Amino acid sequence: NFYNPDFGVRRGYPRIIVVFVDGWPSDNVEEASILARESGINVFFVSVAKPAPEEVSLVNDQDFMRKAVCKDNEFFTFTMPSWFSTNKFVKPLAHKLCSIDQMLCSKTCYNSVNVGFLIDGSSSVGDGNFRLVLDLLVSITRHFDISDVGSRIGAIQFTYDQRMEFNFNDHTTKDNALRALQNIPYMSGGTATGDAINFSVRSLFKPRTGSNKNFLIIITDGQSYDDVRGPAVAAQREGITVFAVGVAWAPMEDLKAMASEPKESHVFFTREFTGLAQFQQPIVRGICRDFTEFN
Numbered sequence: 001n002f003y004n005p006d007f008g009v010r011r012g013y014p015r016i017i018v019v020f021v022d023g024w025p026s027d028n029v030e031e032a033s034i035l036a037r038e039s040g041i042n043v044f045f046v047s048v049a050k051p052a053p054e055e056v057s058l059v060n061d062q063d064f065m066r067k068a069v070c071k072d073n074e075f076f077t078f079t080m081p082s083w084f085s086t087n088k089f090v091k092p093l094a095h096k097l098c099s100i101d102q103m104l105c106s107k108t109c110y111n112s113v114n115v116g117f118l119i120d121g122s123s124s125v126g127d128g129n130f131r132l133v134l135d136l137l138v139s140i141t142r143h144f145d146i147s148d149v150g151s152r153i154g155a156i157q158f159t160y161d162q163r164m165e166f167n168f169n170d171h172t173t174k175d176n177a178l179r180a181l182q183n184i185p186y187m188s189g190g191t192a193t194g195d196a197i198n199f200s201v202r203s204l205f206k207p208r209t210g211s212n213k214n215f216l217i218i219i220t221d222g223q224s225y226d227d228v229r230g231p232a233v234a235a236q237r238e239g240i241t242v243f244a245v246g247v248a249w250a251p252m253e254d255l256k257a258m259a260s261e262p263k264e265s266h267v268f269f270t271r272e273f274t275g276l277a278q279f280q281q282p283i284v285r286g287i288c289r290d291f292t293e294f295n
Helices: 029-038 064-068 087-097 127-141 174-182 193-203 229-237 252-258 273-294
Strands: 015-022 041-048 077-080 113-120 152-158 162-166 213-220 240-247 267-270
Touching (some): 029 064, 113 273, 127 213, 193 229, 193 252, 229 240, 229 252, 240 252, 267 273
Parallel strands (some): 213 240
16 A cells, blocks of 8 residues: 555655564565565564564464564664653664665666577477567566566577567666567577577676666577587676576476576476466566575
């Protein structure tokens, strides 16, 4: 109800909630707090006085304050012995609320990532299946807040050669990025995934600008004619998290060689191109999980 443009929330300003509780909550605080963090809201928790004895037996999680705040670094928590002592806490709390650089949750996995798509355009894919690949990429892109100060999307298509479809600076609105993805023409050719990874690191992710976390999503339907392990390791050393999505004849060995750790959450495979749609949510969740761990 607060953080809705219809109710006056302003773009570009930190979003902050200060929760005052007298006693301990009896419902699930952690799930709501995760939702707040993913929405870019900095949650402060001020606990006043100790819980009544009857509250202790009802509390869902006695560690609620640590799990509720934006970050568990003591910056976002206050404990006051009673309501009569609030005056001396006003200035320290106000000072923290004005410390814009400390608002770590203003950056989220939706507004602070660079997502590069490395798309197999080889002959075995075919134009019809290529459209299904683009459908997956469009559905992933819809989740992110794309702007000149937010998340960025880039795309490269590859066969034996590589073609930069658009880089991170070409489209700074979601509508433009979606339109660009939908209009990518199919190339057709061989499969040199290793060279394509090197090209993406060199041409899409460099020079590095800003503080966005970098992600590369590789979609391929076959075995590469060149080495993929070396280029993928080099990409990860550059701070790029790699997801590998395989279809049909893509060898699991290659997918695992390209993907970041843990492999089970960064490797996806389906026999049919129609099965790609199921990977939209797991990939977005994986990006958010990796982003949270990175920060």
